[in-house]
Amino acid sequence: MRRTLTALATAISFTLAATLALAPGASASNVMVTKAYARASATPTAEAGAAYVSLMAHGEADRLLVVSSPAAKMAALHKTVEEDGVMKMEHVDALEIPANGMLEMKPGGYHIMLMGLAQPLKEGDEIEITLTFEKAGEVKVKARVGGVAAGTN
Ligand SMILES: [Cu+2]
Structure with missing residues (x-):
């Protein structure tokens, strides 16, 4: 009897999981986050840092709208652009991940x-980053802190 109940409970939870996965707009994410890393702070007084993730959309396109991390007071999406030979950073409102495509952040x-690091980023540490997507909702990832020039090789 006990076995039957367990089997039944398992069957129900499987059904529930399947239903949730198929529900329209469910937060079961179509977006896969790979290669999450941050750069170590170059100085112990650094107040700003950078992190990078690669995003893959399995199926329809999605947009990354908001980023946040307990490692910093504020986090924002930026793009580095070159203007008259000078590297500048621009604020980005949202990042589009194309349908069945990929978007790779990199130095x-x-x-x-x-911005406003709680403490300098140390190589080997791990920080948590929350990514909020238009369709996939909130996705938390752990980013490993690499060297000060991580991502350039
Ligand atoms: Cu920046």
Whole structure:
């Protein structure tokens, strides 16, 4: 009897999971986050840092709208652009991940700007980043802190 109940409970939870996964607009994410990393702070007094993620959309397109991290007071989407030979950073409102496509953040391009670091980023540490997508909702990732020039090789 006990076995039957367990089997039944398992069957119900499977059905529930399947239903949730198929529900329209469910937060079961179509977006896969890979290669999440941050750069170590170059100085112990650094107040800003950068983190990078690669985003893959399995299916329809999505947009990354908001980023945040407990490692910093504020986080924002930035793009590095070159203007008259000078590197500048621009604020980006949203990042589009094309349907069945990929968007790769990297040094010199799109990045997650961390402002007001709680403490300098140390190589080997891990920070949490929350990404909020238009369709996929909130996705939390752990980003490993690499060297000060991580991502350029
Ligand atoms: Cu920036």
